[in-house]
Amino acid sequence: MQKDTRKCNSVSNGTSLLKRLSKTTPSKIILFVMDGLGGLPIGPADSTNINGVKGKTELEHAVKPNLDALAKQSVCGVVDPISPGITPGSGPAHLGLFGCDPLEHEIGRGVLEASGINFPLEENDLAVRINFATIDKEGKITDRRAGRISTETNIKICEDLSKIKIDPIKIFVKTVKEHRAVVIFRGENLSEEIAETDPQAVGTLPLEPKALSKEAESTSKIISKFVSEAKKILISHHPANMLLLRGFAKPPHLPSFQENFHLNPAAIATYPMYKGLARLVGMKVLELKGGNIEDEIAALEENYNSHDFFFIHIKGTDSSGEDGDWERKAKVIEEADKFIPRILKLKPDVLIITGDHSTPALLKSHSWHPVPIILHSPTCRVDDVDNFSETACVKGGLGRIRALEIMPLALAHAQKLEKYGA
Amino acid sequence: MQKDTRKCNSVSNGTSLLKRLSKTTPSKIILFVMDGLGGLPIGPADSTNINGVKGKTELEHAVKPNLDALAKQSVCGVVDPISPGITPGSGPAHLGLFGCDPLEHEIGRGVLEASGINFPLEENDLAVRINFATIDKEGKITDRRAGRISTETNIKICEDLSKIKIDPIKIFVKTVKEHRAVVIFRGENLSEEIAETDPQAVGTLPLEPKALSKEAESTSKIISKFVSEAKKILISHHPANMLLLRGFAKPPHLPSFQENFHLNPAAIATYPMYKGLARLVGMKVLELKGGNIEDEIAALEENYNSHDFFFIHIKGTDSSGEDGDWERKAKVIEEADKFIPRILKLKPDVLIITGDHSTPALLKSHSWHPVPIILHSPTCRVDDVDNFSETACVKGGLGRIRALEIMPLALAHAQKLEKYGA
Numbered sequence: 001m002q003k004d005t006r007k008c009n010s011v012s013n014g015t016s017l018l019k020r021l022s023k024t025t026p027s028k029i030i031l032f033v034m035d036g037l038g039g040l041p042i043g044p045a046d047s048t049n050i051n052g053v054k055g056k057t058e059l060e061h062a063v064k065p066n067l068d069a070l071a072k073q074s075v076c077g078v079v080d081p082i083s084p085g086i087t088p089g090s091g092p093a094h095l096g097l098f099g100c101d102p103l104e105h106e107i108g109r110g111v112l113e114a115s116g117i118n119f120p121l122e123e124n125d126l127a128v129r130i131n132f133a134t135i136d137k138e139g140k141i142t143d144r145r146a147g148r149i150s151t152e153t154n155i156k157i158c159e160d161l162s163k164i165k166i167d168p169i170k171i172f173v174k175t176v177k178e179h180r181a182v183v184i185f186r187g188e189n190l191s192e193e194i195a196e197t198d199p200q201a202v203g204t205l206p207l208e209p210k211a212l213s214k215e216a217e218s219t220s221k222i223i224s225k226f227v228s229e230a231k232k233i234l235i236s237h238h239p240a241n242m243l244l245l246r247g248f249a250k251p252p253h254l255p256s257f258q259e260n261f262h263l264n265p266a267a268i269a270t271y272p273m274y275k276g277l278a279r280l281v282g283m284k285v286l287e288l289k290g291g292n293i294e295d296e297i298a299a300l301e302e303n304y305n306s307h308d309f310f311f312i313h314i315k316g317t318d319s320s321g322e323d324g325d326w327e328r329k330a331k332v333i334e335e336a337d338k339f340i341p342r343i344l345k346l347k348p349d350v351l352i353i354t355g356d357h358s359t360p361a362l363l364k365s366h367s368w369h370p371v372p373i374i375l376h377s378p379t380c381r382v383d384d385v386d387n388f389s390e391t392a393c394v395k396g397g398l399g400r401i402r403a404l405e406i407m408p409l410a411l412a413h414a415q416k417l418e419k420y421g422a
Numbered sequence: 423m424q425k426d427t428r429k430c431n432s433v434s435n436g437t438s439l440l441k442r443l444s445k446t447t448p449s450k451i452i453l454f455v456m457d458g459l460g461g462l463p464i465g466p467a468d469s470t471n472i473n474g475v476k477g478k479t480e481l482e483h484a485v486k487p488n489l490d491a492l493a494k495q496s497v498c499g500v501v502d503p504i505s506p507g508i509t510p511g512s513g514p515a516h517l518g519l520f521g522c523d524p525l526e527h528e529i530g531r532g533v534l535e536a537s538g539i540n541f542p543l544e545e546n547d548l549a550v551r552i553n554f555a556t557i558d559k560e561g562k563i564t565d566r567r568a569g570r571i572s573t574e575t576n577i578k579i580c581e582d583l584s585k586i587k588i589d590p591i592k593i594f595v596k597t598v599k600e601h602r603a604v605v606i607f608r609g610e611n612l613s614e615e616i617a618e619t620d621p622q623a624v625g626t627l628p629l630e631p632k633a634l635s636k637e638a639e640s641t642s643k644i645i646s647k648f649v650s651e652a653k654k655i656l657i658s659h660h661p662a663n664m665l666l667l668r669g670f671a672k673p674p675h676l677p678s679f680q681e682n683f684h685l686n687p688a689a690i691a692t693y694p695m696y697k698g699l700a701r702l703v704g705m706k707v708l709e710l711k712g713g714n715i716e717d718e719i720a721a722l723e724e725n726y727n728s729h730d731f732f733f734i735h736i737k738g739t740d741s742s743g744e745d746g747d748w749e750r751k752a753k754v755i756e757e758a759d760k761f762i763p764r765i766l767k768l769k770p771d772v773l774i775i776t777g778d779h780s781t782p783a784l785l786k787s788h789s790w791h792p793v794p795i796i797l798h799s800p801t802c803r804v805d806d807v808d809n810f811s812e813t814a815c816v817k818g819g820l821g822r823i824r825a826l827e828i829m830p831l832a833l834a835h836a837q838k839l840e841k842y843g844a
Contacts, residue, residue: 017508017525021508379462379785379789381462381463381479381791381812381813382463382477383813383816384813395816395817396816397500397792397812397813397816398506398822399500399816399821399822400821400822401506401822405505405506405507407507408505408506408507408508409506409507409790410507411507412506412507412508412509412789412790413507417507417508417509417790418509419509419510419511419787419788420504420508420509420510420511420514420524421510421511421513421514421515421524421528421529422511422512422513422529422530422531422534422669
C-alpha cells in the first residue's frame, strides 16, 4: 500500500476518494444542464386545467422526441441538488453538479458576479454586488433597479465611481449588466461579515453597511466611506443616484476539476454567473458567437477535440420558470431538444442531461423538488424509463441520487476511475 | 441524557449505533452473496444481439424460478457497494456487506491472502502477496505467472524459501494456489509503505522494493535482502525462477461481528480470500466437503443450529464475469437458484440474496453498477417486484441503498435491534 493511498484513507469524504481514483483517459463527458429544469404540473394531475391541458409539468408538456428517445436508451433518475427539501441558489446548485460539496464550500454573490465578468479576483479581495437604485430627496428608495438603466450608462457610471480613493485600499467598480455592477475592494484584513445595504423594499432608506463581527469593523468603515463618496458622484446620474450593496464575499478555495478529477474541462454558457462558477472550479470558458443554444452547440463542436469534459448551460428554462411562464419554459425545452442529435453525433462516452435545480413556473422561483436526469453511456444499465419527465425518471435505474453523486457516476461510466482497494 | 448516550452521539457512524442497539436473540440471518452478481445487458436493450437474445443481463437471462419467486415474496432493491460510481475490490466490497465502513478500514492484499490460507497473523506482521514468475537470462520477466505452476510445485518452492534467514526477522513463506503464495515478515517496526515489485508487464525487469517513506527504509532493506536470497534459491525452480511482491500490508483492526452486532457468525466459502475476509470480522469459517455450491449448502444445513448468522459466498458468478463469459455467469446463477428451496426449508428469520459488487461479463471486471438485493423475512414489507433482476429491483421497496446499510436492515428484520431513544 502506498503512502498517498494511506493519507487519503483517513479522509472519508467522496471528493478525496475521487482525487485518488480518477485518471486521465481519452474518453469524453458532456454535462448538459438545463437550469431550473424540474417543474410542477399546472392544474391537478387528474383533471383538465383552464387551457384544456391535462395537468402536466413543463417537461411533460414539451414535445421533445430526442430527449424521450435518449431516456429510453439510457439510465434515468432524479437528483436532489443538496438534500431533500433544500432549495439551492445557483451557486450551491452548480457546486453540487461539479462534484464539490455545497455544504462545505460557500460562494458569495459578490464573488459570483466578479467571476462572471471575468474579473481576476485575488485571494484577499472582497467582492460586492452593486444594484444601482433611485432615491428621492429624503433619501428613500423609489426604485431598487434605477429604472433598469442601459448597460452603456452603467459603464459610464462605473468609470466615475472607479475614481474613488480610500487609501490603502484599491477599488475596482465594474459593470455587469443594466442596473447591476460589482465592486472589488483589494487590501489586507478585509472581512465579508458586513450587513447588506439593500432593504429589499422601496419607500425606506438604504441600510448601513454594519459590521457583523468585531473583525469586520475596519471593513465596515471603508464600505461606509465608499458609499458616501459614491453618493456624491451619483447625484449627477439620476435615476441611478444611489447604490445598494449585497453579497459581500471573498473568493472560496475550491478544488479544481484538474486537481480533483484529472479532467481538462470546458464551460459553455451565455450568462456571466455560470461562466464565473465554471471558472472557480478550473474550467476554461469557451467563446461563443452569440447567445443562443445553437451558438453553444457550435462551440461544443468546434472545441470537442480540445477537452475531455464539457459543461453546457441552458439559461432559458430557469428564466421562464422564474417568470411563471409555463408555456415558454416548455418551448425552451423543445428548442434544446432539437440539438440533442448534434450532441450525440459527437459520440461522447458519457452524456448527462439534467438541471441544477427545479424552477416550477407554478412557484415562479427555484424549488427543492428533485430534478430528472438522463445518463447516457455505452456502459449504462438501460432501465425501462421511456420518456424524459419528472414522474418517469423517479422509476429509473439511478433511483434518487444527490447532485454530488453525478460526477462520480460520470467518471465511472467514462471509465476514468480505478478500482478502490484489492 | 446519560453519559454513555452522549458519548455515542458524538460518533456519527452507524456502526457505533448498532453496537449499542443490537442484542443476541435466537433468530437467524443468512447473507447469501453471489460475488459479482450485477451485470450489464449484452447488446442494446432495444435490439437483438448476435445470439438472437434481446439485450439482457446475465441475471435476466438466467432461468431461476426460485429466485424469482423469492423476489416476489420479499422486499427488493439495489445496492451501491461503496457509493455511486465507485468500483470496489473484493476487500472493501465485503467489508461493506459486513457492516464495516470500507472507507474507514482498508485491507491490503497481503493480509487478505494470509488470512485466506488461515495463517495466524500477529499484530505487527507484514504480509505480502507473492506471484512466482519466469525471468530470462537478462533478468527480464517473460511470464508473470511462471506458466501457472502446480500447487504441489508451489509447496516445494515455499519450503525452500522458508529457509531464508534475515535476523532478527522471522519469515514464513506459504503456498496459496498455483503461482500464488504469501510471505509474512514478523518483527518490530516493519512498514507497509513499500513499492510493489511487479511491473505488471513482461519484457521488463522486476522493480525494486523501494521505501515510500523514511520510516519504511529499514523494511525496504529487509525485503531487498529477501528477494536476492530468494532469487538464488529459485534458480533451480525454473519456470518459477523469480518472485514478484505485491500488496504489502499489516493487519487492520476491524471490529468483530460479536462486538459490533452481538452475533455468533459462520462463514461458508470456497475461496481463500473470502474465508480470510470473514475471519477478519470474527466469523468462524466452516469446513466444507468439497468446492461446489452443494457442499456449501450442506455445510449450512449441518451447522445451522450452532450459529445465528451465516455468510455464504458463491464465487462462480464473479470468475465467469471476469472471464467475459456471459453465458457461464447465467449458468452459475441457475445452479445457485436450485439451492434456494433448501435454504428456505431452514426457515431463516432473514434471508438476504445479493452480490458484493457487479462484474458484468461485458466489462470483464468489477464495476460500479449497483447490485440487486432480495431481503426475505416475515417482517418485510413485500413490494411488487416480481422477478430478480437489476431493472426490476430498482423499483423495489428498499430503493437504492449502500452495502453498509444491509447489516442494520438484516438485524432489524431479525428483530435483533433495540429501539433508539425513548
